[in-house]
Protein backbone atom coordinates (compact mmCIF):
# COMPACT_ATOMS: atom_id res chain seq x y z
CA UNK A 544 0.00 0.00 0.00
CA UNK A 545 1.41 3.36 -1.00
CA UNK A 546 1.53 5.78 1.92
CA UNK A 547 1.66 9.56 1.88
CA UNK A 548 4.77 11.36 3.11
CA UNK A 549 3.11 12.38 6.35
CA UNK A 550 3.16 8.75 7.46
CA UNK A 551 6.86 8.27 6.91
CA UNK A 552 7.89 9.30 10.39
CA UNK A 553 5.31 6.99 11.89
CA UNK A 554 6.75 4.16 9.83
CA UNK A 555 10.13 4.78 11.36
CA UNK A 556 9.62 2.23 14.11
CA UNK A 557 8.13 -0.36 11.78
CA UNK A 558 11.10 0.00 9.42
CA UNK A 559 13.41 -0.15 12.41
CA UNK A 560 11.89 -3.42 13.58
CA UNK A 561 12.14 -4.94 10.11
CA UNK A 562 15.77 -3.88 9.98
CA UNK A 563 16.38 -5.52 13.33
CA UNK A 564 14.87 -8.77 12.11
CA UNK A 565 16.86 -8.69 8.87
CA UNK A 566 20.18 -8.11 10.63
CA UNK A 567 19.96 -10.95 13.08
CA UNK A 568 23.68 -11.34 13.46
CA UNK A 569 23.88 -7.98 15.20
CA UNK A 570 22.87 -7.58 18.83
CA UNK A 571 19.45 -5.93 19.19
CA UNK A 572 20.96 -3.41 21.57
CA UNK A 573 23.48 -2.28 18.95
CA UNK A 574 20.77 -2.23 16.26
CA UNK A 575 18.52 -0.01 18.32
CA UNK A 576 21.46 2.31 19.00
CA UNK A 577 22.13 2.51 15.27
CA UNK A 578 18.51 3.41 14.60
CA UNK A 579 18.62 6.12 17.26
CA UNK A 580 21.86 7.76 16.24
CA UNK A 581 23.68 6.05 13.39
CA UNK A 582 27.26 4.87 13.04
CA UNK A 583 28.70 6.62 16.13
CA UNK A 584 26.04 5.01 18.33
CA UNK A 585 26.81 1.61 16.80
CA UNK A 586 30.53 1.98 17.52
CA UNK A 587 29.99 3.09 21.12
CA UNK A 588 27.48 0.34 21.94
CA UNK A 589 29.61 -2.37 20.31
CA UNK A 590 32.55 -1.21 22.40
CA UNK A 591 30.35 -1.30 25.52
CA UNK A 592 29.21 -4.84 24.82
CA UNK A 593 32.76 -6.00 24.12
CA UNK A 594 34.02 -4.46 27.31
CA UNK A 595 31.43 -4.11 30.06
CA UNK A 596 31.88 -1.28 32.55
CA UNK A 597 34.05 0.75 30.17
CA UNK A 598 34.94 4.36 30.89
CA UNK A 599 34.60 7.16 28.32
CA UNK A 600 38.32 6.96 27.64
CA UNK A 601 38.34 3.20 27.21
CA UNK A 602 35.54 3.54 24.68
CA UNK A 603 37.52 6.27 22.96
CA UNK A 604 40.57 4.09 22.53
CA UNK A 605 38.43 1.14 21.38
CA UNK A 606 36.49 3.15 18.78
CA UNK A 607 38.82 5.96 17.75
CA UNK A 608 35.95 8.42 18.27
CA UNK A 609 36.46 11.78 19.95
CA UNK A 610 35.70 11.85 23.68
CA UNK A 611 33.08 14.62 23.38
CA UNK A 612 31.17 12.59 20.78
CA UNK A 613 31.32 9.50 23.00
CA UNK A 614 30.01 11.48 25.98
CA UNK A 615 27.16 12.90 23.91
CA UNK A 616 26.18 9.36 22.83
CA UNK A 617 26.52 7.96 26.36
CA UNK A 618 24.44 10.72 27.96
CA UNK A 619 21.75 10.27 25.35
CA UNK A 620 21.63 6.50 25.91
CA UNK A 621 21.68 7.09 29.67
CA UNK A 622 18.76 9.55 29.42
CA UNK A 623 16.83 6.85 27.52
CA UNK A 624 17.64 4.29 30.28
CA UNK A 625 19.48 2.10 27.77
CA UNK A 626 22.72 2.20 29.75
CA UNK A 627 23.63 2.73 33.40
CA UNK A 628 26.64 4.53 34.81
CA UNK A 629 28.45 4.03 38.09
CA UNK A 630 30.80 6.67 39.47
CA UNK A 631 34.06 5.14 40.67
CA UNK A 632 37.48 6.45 41.61
CA UNK A 633 40.14 5.80 39.00
CA UNK A 634 42.93 4.07 41.01
CA UNK A 635 45.71 5.41 38.75
CA UNK A 636 44.58 8.99 38.33
CA UNK A 637 42.79 9.45 41.63
CA UNK A 638 39.74 11.23 40.21
CA UNK A 639 36.23 9.97 39.64
CA UNK A 640 35.19 8.39 36.37
CA UNK A 641 31.99 6.76 35.17
CA UNK A 642 31.84 3.13 34.21
CA UNK A 643 29.05 2.41 31.75
CA UNK A 644 27.03 -0.74 31.26
CA UNK A 645 24.50 -1.71 28.59
CA UNK A 646 20.95 -2.39 29.76
CA UNK A 647 20.04 -4.88 27.05
CA UNK A 648 16.87 -5.89 28.88
CA UNK A 649 15.53 -2.35 28.28
CA UNK A 650 15.48 -2.71 24.48
CA UNK A 651 12.02 -4.30 24.20
CA UNK A 652 10.49 -1.80 26.63
CA UNK A 653 12.03 1.08 24.72
CA UNK A 654 10.61 -0.13 21.40
CA UNK A 655 7.19 -0.76 22.89
CA UNK A 656 7.11 2.75 24.37
CA UNK A 657 8.16 4.26 21.05
CA UNK A 658 5.30 2.41 19.34
CA UNK A 659 2.84 3.62 21.96
CA UNK A 660 3.95 7.20 21.43
CA UNK A 661 3.64 6.84 17.66
CA UNK A 662 0.15 5.41 18.14
CA UNK A 663 -0.92 8.35 20.30
CA UNK A 664 0.41 10.85 17.73
CA UNK A 665 -1.42 9.05 14.95
CA UNK A 666 -4.70 9.15 16.86
CA UNK A 667 -4.35 12.89 17.41
CA UNK A 668 -3.53 13.34 13.72
CA UNK A 669 -6.53 11.23 12.67
CA UNK A 670 -8.88 13.34 14.74
CA UNK A 671 -7.39 16.52 13.29
CA UNK A 672 -7.75 15.25 9.71
CA UNK A 673 -11.31 14.11 10.32
CA UNK A 674 -12.41 17.38 11.90
CA UNK A 675 -10.88 19.85 9.46
CA UNK A 676 -11.22 20.79 5.82
CA UNK A 677 -8.01 21.53 3.99
CA UNK A 678 -7.20 23.77 1.08
CA UNK A 679 -4.20 23.64 -1.22
CA UNK A 680 -2.86 25.42 -4.32
CA UNK A 681 -1.47 22.26 -5.92
CA UNK A 682 2.18 23.26 -5.61
CA UNK A 683 4.18 20.57 -3.86
CA UNK A 684 6.39 23.09 -2.10
CA UNK A 685 3.43 24.95 -0.55
CA UNK A 686 1.69 23.72 2.56
CA UNK A 687 -1.96 22.87 2.89
CA UNK A 688 -4.17 25.15 4.98
CA UNK A 689 -7.22 24.82 7.14
CA UNK A 690 -10.47 26.44 6.04
CA UNK A 691 -9.90 29.30 8.47
CA UNK A 692 -6.40 29.99 7.15
CA UNK A 693 -7.54 29.76 3.52
CA UNK A 694 -10.43 32.14 4.22
CA UNK A 695 -8.07 34.65 5.82
CA UNK A 696 -6.02 34.80 2.61
CA UNK A 697 -9.14 34.81 0.36
CA UNK A 698 -8.32 31.32 -0.92
CA UNK A 699 -5.16 32.57 -2.61
CA UNK A 700 -1.96 30.79 -1.64
CA UNK A 701 0.20 33.23 0.36
CA UNK A 702 3.35 31.53 -0.96
CA UNK A 703 2.72 31.30 -4.71
CA UNK A 704 -0.47 33.28 -5.33
CA UNK A 705 -2.43 30.47 -6.97
CA UNK A 706 -6.04 29.73 -6.05
CA UNK A 707 -6.43 27.17 -3.30
CA UNK A 708 -9.00 24.42 -3.64
CA UNK A 709 -10.58 22.04 -1.19
CA UNK A 710 -8.56 18.84 -1.04
CA UNK A 711 -9.82 15.38 -0.35
CA UNK A 712 -7.97 13.82 2.59
CA UNK A 713 -9.91 10.53 2.54
CA UNK A 714 -6.86 8.56 1.36
CA UNK A 715 -4.69 10.05 4.06
CA UNK A 716 -7.34 9.23 6.69
CA UNK A 717 -7.45 5.64 5.40
CA UNK A 718 -3.64 5.38 5.62
CA UNK A 719 -3.61 6.70 9.17
CA UNK A 720 -6.35 4.27 10.20
CA UNK A 721 -4.42 1.42 8.60
CA UNK A 722 -1.25 2.36 10.47
CA UNK A 723 -3.14 2.72 13.77
CA UNK A 724 -4.54 -0.75 13.25
CA UNK A 725 -1.07 -2.17 12.50
CA UNK A 726 0.40 -0.64 15.65
CA UNK A 727 -2.51 -1.81 17.78
CA UNK A 728 -1.99 -5.35 16.50
CA UNK A 729 1.74 -5.16 17.23
CA UNK A 730 1.05 -3.83 20.71
CA UNK A 731 -1.67 -6.47 21.15
CA UNK A 732 -4.25 -3.79 21.94
CA UNK A 733 -6.52 -5.53 19.42
Ligand SMILES: [Zn+2]
Pocket residue numbers: 680681682685686700701702703704705
Ligand atom coordinates in the same frame (compact mmCIF):
# COMPACT_ATOMS: atom_id res chain seq x y z
ZN1 LIG B 1 1.07 27.76 -3.30
